[in-house]
Amino acid sequence: MVYGIGLWVFLAAVALTLTSISLPSWLSYTSPSSSPTSKPIHVSYGLHSRCSSLTGCSPFPAQEDCHGEDRYFCSMWRSVGFLMNFSVVLELATFVSFAVVLLGGRGNRENGWKMCVGLLAVVMVCQIGAMGIVAFLFDHDNRFFVGWTLDKSWILCTISWIVMAVDVVGMSVAAKVLPAEDDYEPIPDRR
Template identity: 80%
Template sequence: MTRRMVYGIGLWVFLAAVALTFTSMALPDWISYTSPVSTSPNPAHPTTPIHVSYGLHRRCSSLTSNCTPFPAPEDCHGEDRYFCSMWRSVGFLMNFSVVLELATLVAFAVVLLGGRGNRDNGWKMCVGLLAVVVSVQVAAMGIVAFLFDHDNRFFVGWKLDRSWILCTVSWIVLLMDVVGITVAAKMLPAEDDYEPIPDRR
């Protein structure tokens, strides 16, 4: 496969997934809790719901109106050590996926700016890197979902929030990119540099 257009479309799809990855990491909303709105006896002073959210590196609370580093050293003692280690693993995996995405961007640039040989065989490198990014993000998403289901700190009212959803959409988009580039490489005819001369006999 030597078609620049396929690589170009694949690159734009990839960049959309990268934007989703960065947004999921920037927002401190992987898991969140919002208390039910209670009826205040004084209608002039309605009760404000409490909101708490966990990001990869921050925990935010409406009670303090700010975000604090998370997990902090005091969060990693006793029974919390397992949760702390797993949560830090999620942060590492997401940061590692960004490094891999930068490597994938370089691979796309090499293939698109290179000659026909690069375009013929470069899809294997691009698809391979994309598949590794998908695997890393699936692992990060899965760890968060596992902690949400099994850790005692998350009870009724907690939910997997925007960052987790964005991460999920990101790896799904990347997976679609992998499938699309692979199918194009296998199914599209080669793009020759010269037009065949018709036989007039």
């Protein structure tokens, strides 16, 4: 039962991860409207695209974004994309570990929590790293001035690794506190 609950919690975190990657909204800016009839300009950065209310979406970072002083930003942004995509690969490995534990025998269920918790911890580290890099760029890069905000994808990534942390703690505590499975067979009462 513990692994079943852990799997559902994990799948919720995976959904949050995939949504954060697919939405082009890690950082966004909306200009203040100069008049009640004019539309504000909205710009957002995703891991693989930049969207604007004026020009639509385009691949990001593009080759022209990676020259001169922008090379640092480009490298860091691509590192975020790599970490998030790598975390999806690790989530797939974690799903396989859950399947092995749930479909395996008693021994797998008693000791499999270590493999699941370890993989979840590595996924968390990747997501915390990606989230931290975006927050660092938000605070230190000149292209993000007053009015830019950390947006939905950044928040979803944060919630995703927090949900995984809860899963790690829950499975670890359950493994240490709950009694072993089928520890004894009760003797039937013959009255």
